[in-house]
Amino acid sequence: MNLQEYTSSAYNFEECTKCTVCTAYCPVLGVNPMYPGPKQAGPDGERLRLKDPYFFNYALKYCMNCKRCEVACPSGVNVADLIQAARIKYEKGKPKLRDVILANTDFMGTLARPFAPIVNGVTGMGITKSVLDATMKIDRHRTFPKYSSRSFEGWLGRHRKEQAEYPEQVAYYHGCYVNYNYPQLGKDLVKVLNALGVGVQLLDGEKCCGVAMIANRLTAQAKKNATHNVEVLKKAVDAGLKVVTTSSTCTLTIRDEYPHLLDIDNSAVRDSLLLATRFIFEKLENGATLEFKPGFHMKVAYHVPCHMEKLGWGVFSEKLLRMIPGVEFTLLDSNCCGIAGTYGFKKENYEFSQTIGAPLFDQIRTVNPDIVACDCETCKWQIEMSTDHKVMHPVSILAKALKDND
Amino acid sequence: MKHDTVIIGGGLTGLLAGINLQKAGQSTIIVSSGQNALHFFSGAFESISELPPLVADTFAEAGVRVHYKEGVSLLPMGNFRKSFLSLEDLDIFPEAKFASKALVVNFMGYHDFFSSFIAEGLENAGIQTRIRFIRLPEMEHLRQSPSEMRSVQIARTMDRIWEKVVQEIRMLLKDEDAVILPQVFGLQDTTVPGRIREAIPAKVVFTGTLPPSVPGVRTIIQLRRRYEVLGGTYLMGDQVIKAHVHDNTVHSVATKNLESHYLEGRSFILSSGGFFSKGLTSTPSRIFEPVFGLDIEYPEDRNAWYNPDFMGRQPYMEFGVKVDQDLHAISGGVPYTNLYAAGGILGYSSPGLGYAGGMAINSAFKVVDQILKDTRA
Numbered sequence: 004m005n006l007q008e009y010t011s012s013a014y015n016f017e018e019c020t021k022c023t024v025c026t027a028y029c030p031v032l033g034v035n036p037m038y039p040g041p042k043q044a045g046p047d048g049e050r051l052r053l054k055d056p057y058f059f060n061y062a063l064k065y066c067m068n069c070k071r072c073e074v075a076c077p078s079g080v081n082v083a084d085l086i087q088a089a090r091i092k093y094e095k096g097k098p099k100l101r102d103v104i105l106a107n108t109d110f111m112g113t114l115a116r117p118f119a120p121i122v123n124g125v126t127g128m129g130i131t132k133s134v135l136d137a138t139m140k141i142d143r144h145r146t147f148p149k150y151s152s153r154s155f156e157g158w159l160g161r162h163r164k165e166q167a168e169y170p171e172q173v174a175y176y177h178g179c180y181v182n183y184n185y186p187q188l189g190k191d192l193v194k195v196l197n198a199l200g201v202g203v204q205l206l207d208g209e210k211c212c213g214v215a216m217i218a219n220r221l222t223a224q225a226k227k228n229a230t231h232n233v234e235v236l237k238k239a240v241d242a243g244l245k246v247v248t249t250s251s252t253c254t255l256t257i258r259d260e261y262p263h264l265l266d267i268d269n270s271a272v273r274d275s276l277l278l279a280t281r282f283i284f285e286k287l288e289n290g291a292t293l294e295f296k297p298g299f300h301m302k303v304a305y306h307v308p309c310h311m312e313k314l315g316w317g318v319f320s321e322k323l324l325r326m327i328p329g330v331e332f333t334l335l336d337s338n339c340c341g342i343a344g345t346y347g348f349k350k351e352n353y354e355f356s357q358t359i360g361a362p363l364f365d366q367i368r369t370v371n372p373d374i375v376a377c378d379c380e381t382c383k384w385q386i387e388m389s390t391d392h393k394v395m396h397p398v399s400i401l402a403k404a405l406k407d408n409d
Numbered sequence: 410m411k412h413d414t415v416i417i418g419g420g421l422t423g424l425l426a427g428i429n430l431q432k433a434g435q436s437t438i439i440v441s442s443g444q445n446a447l448h449f450f451s452g453a454f455e456s457i458s459e460l461p462p463l464v465a466d467t468f469a470e471a472g473v474r475v476h477y478k479e480g481v482s483l484l485p486m487g488n489f490r491k492s493f494l495s496l497e498d499l500d501i502f503p504e505a506k507f508a509s510k511a512l513v514v515n516f517m518g519y520h521d522f523f524s525s526f527i528a529e530g531l532e533n534a535g536i537q538t539r540i541r542f543i544r545l546p547e548m549e550h551l552r553q554s555p556s557e558m559r560s561v562q563i564a565r566t567m568d569r570i571w572e573k574v575v576q577e578i579r580m581l582l583k584d585e586d587a588v589i590l591p592q593v594f595g596l597q598d599t600t601v602p603g604r605i606r607e608a609i610p611a612k613v614v615f616t617g618t619l620p621p622s623v624p625g626v627r628t629i630i631q632l633r634r635r636y637e638v639l640g641g642t643y644l645m646g647d648q649v650i651k652a653h654v655h656d657n658t659v660h661s662v663a664t665k666n667l668e669s670h671y672l673e674g675r676s677f678i679l680s681s682g683g684f685f686s687k688g689l690t691s692t693p694s695r696i697f698e699p700v701f702g703l704d705i706e707y708p709e710d711r712n713a714w715y716n717p718d719f720m721g722r723q724p725y726m727e728f729g730v731k732v733d734q735d736l737h738a739i740s741g742g743v744p745y746t747n748l749y750a751a752g753g754i755l756g757y758s759s760p761g762l763g764y765a766g767g768m769a770i771n772s773a774f775k776v777v778d779q780i781l782k783d784t785r786a
């Protein structure tokens with residue numbers, strides 16, 4: 004593991020002043036008594052583990068890798084990296100079949116998509132959910148993300164020619180979710196970027212960023228995907244393209260987890276990988292304009308996903324939403340929704356997951372917006388399952404507010 | 410990204426300044442590399458003796474309730490200190506002997522509340538004291554991980570089960586006219602401390618614990634929410650690493666997360682705190698302010714930086730960045746035109762502003778007035 008390059012010391016744990024601040028912000032510590040908490044699992048535990056791996060505690064698996072401890076730490080300790088790195092290094096035994104299945108989002112997507120109506124029907128059925136619950140320990144309360152029968156890649160491929168005509172070009176790392184579950188977000192992005200005079204290209208064959216593989220300890224597989232992605236990203240960057248993304252989690256994974264946890268050098272591409280909201284904001288700041296529908300009105304409550312808090316780029320989504328005429332904006336308090344990717348799908352985590360999310364759900368009910376805005380796909384599932392409110396990506400809200408040019 | 414004022418450091422100082430600049434119609438952004446000194450706060454603001462009406466309003470509008478009267482407060486180590494202003498949780502008494510008999514109550518297994526020191530302090534003040542521990546089934550799960558049985562975790566449970574604690578205390582209470590409890594109530598539900606006070610037939614006194622400080626964490630959440638409701642932008646977990654300066658004027662700053670996207674502003678406030686918050690840093694040979702390299706006065710001899718008597722007055726606590734009368738920060742002897750320093754980063758040596766929490770409040774209000782004056786000119 005190569006944290007040293009990125010922090011002031013190996014694992015950065017001696018920067019810890021034992022101030023306990025992180026313990027006040029860990030969502031899991033608040034609800035799950037089996038979890039030792041960020042300070043104990045991170046810097047305190049590291050000191051012991053370095054002496055003897057015997058001290059590795061399997062309860063570290065309860066960490067959601069939400070990074071809230073890192074965001075709060077006044078001393079710059081990479082607490083969550085310490086915990087995840089320890090899991091990679093010391094956790095023994097093969098991952099369960101369930102974890103392998105949950106982790107392989109793109110493989111599942113490829114398999115499921117041609118049969119989307121059937122798969123959606125089957126995973127939506129009570130009986131299937133009960134079977135999954137009993138055999139695989141995937142909680143029966145979960146709603147499975149729906150698979151779309153046509154992939155985003157296919158759609159953009161069909162529009163390649165017209166996209167190439169725009170004077171400025173970007174590549175789009177869409178991730179598994181846009182490709183298999185929700186191509187509409189990709190289409191919305193294309194609409195907004197086109198309105199700014201920017202055409203959108205696919206990368207030369209992207210793979211899943213691997214976040215779920217890291218969380219489920221499929222490290223070798225995650226490394227393979229990471230190496231591949233850095234290669235195709237580099238091709239685009241070498242061709243002079245910026246690469247935009249719409250998922251805060253994929254972005255954080257490729258930019259920071261690749262070097263921190265997987266030891267994959269991404270320095271050639273890191274700075275060129277931008278969330279689309281940042282790219283759009285910067286365009287507008289530099290003089291580009293968007294025309295909005297007259298009379299548009301929407302009450303929007305924005306939830307900043309945990310990984311967006313860590314990236315520190317939620318500000319771009321916030322400012323873009325505030326700038327749309329007719330948007331009545333509320334920033335929701337900084338809270339975790341509780342899902343943390345595949346974490347909340349596991350039966351052993353379901354209850355904790357919902358308890359963690361409760362303050363957010365309560366606030367959404369109180370604010371009662373027309374739409375909850377959020378840049379994360381798994382937050383969307385969680386919020387839509389746990390409240391009666393619909394969630395849209397800020398880019399989709401922009402697209403909806405744009406004046407139709409016909 | 411452009412704002413009227415960019416605030417570096419989002420502790421008590423940065424938030425109070427941000428709230429009042431937003432109220433004055435400015436657009437502001439706060440960058441804070443992590444949480445702040447309020448997490449270690451006893452509840453009593455030191456060195457304040459006068460409360461400008463604006464301060465009271467600012468707190469009240471954010472939902473932060475305070476006591477403002479002259480007297481003494483009971484501190485976590487059992488000693489009393491002169492106080493004028495405290496968060497509502499912490500009482501201010503006319504004198505140290507505020508009761509004749511006291512019952513100190515702690516939770517079994519909770520080591521961050523020094524009941525025996527407190528009892529000793531009370532006895533010294535002439536208050537007869539008993540210590541009792543309570544044990545509730547709802548708290549047993551917290552004890553599974555004793556190293557993390559901390560104030561904030563207990564407080565989360567207490568928001569739900571405080572009534573059971575009240576029942577236990579009523580059973581323990583004999584002829585005491587005061588009950589001393591750790592400050593682990595009212596983290597989310599701010600009405601809890603008041604309801605406990607009403608439900609117990611004795612004076613209830615909440616006393617500080619080891620960090621995190623529950624009233625401190627709650628206050629920061631309230632102030633941040635108020636700042637954001639007023640339209641302010643708060644970047645938590647990001648750090649200002651570089652400034653772009655020309656002719657003693659700051660044009661923009663770069664942050665760790667935003668990289669090449671600079672934060673531009675007309676005015677800049679440096680409220681990055683003291684050594685604990687890394688607003689000030691030291692090596693064995695040098696003390697410096699890492700973002701702008703502001704002037705700091707300190708003795709060359711390192712031995713003079715600290716007092717070997719651990720509990721004695723520590724010289725390093727007084728070191729701080731230099732400012733002019735109007736809080737313009739000074740570098741190489743020359744004041745910046747639009748960079749102001751306020752709060753913990755000034756050390757204890759700024760005349761007229763006090764020190765610690767009192768100084769954070771005083772300088773936050775002063776810097777807002779000064780910025781509004783300078784930018785109007």
Ligand SMILES: Cc1cc2nc3c(=O)[nH]c(=O)nc-3n(C[C@H](O)[C@H](O)[C@H](O)COP(=O)(O)OP(=O)(O)OC[C@H]3O[C@@H](n4cnc5c(N)ncnc54)[C@H](O)[C@@H]3O)c2cc1C
Nearest residue numbers: 418420421422442443445446451455649682686752753766
């Ligand atoms: C342990 C402790 C206990 C205390 N107890 C009391 C008390 O009981 N009563 C009292 O009156 N006073 C107390 N004080 C002092 C008082 O808390 C402080 O004076 C006051 O809170 C300072 O507030 P501040 O906003 O100026 O700085 P801080 O609260 O220190 O906040 C500074 C913030 O700036 C951030 N920061 C630093 N560098 C950068 C950068 N480059 N970029 C972005 N952000 C940055 C830090 O992460 C931090 O969040 C205590 C102080 C400490 C350290």
Ligand code: SF4
Nearest residue numbers: 019020022023025076
């Ligand atoms: S917040 Fe940071 S310095 Fe404080 S205990 Fe946690 S890891 Fe250590």
Ligand code: SF4
Nearest residue numbers: 029066067069070072
């Ligand atoms: S990453 Fe999240 S869940 Fe894990 S220790 Fe940090 S705050 Fe807790």
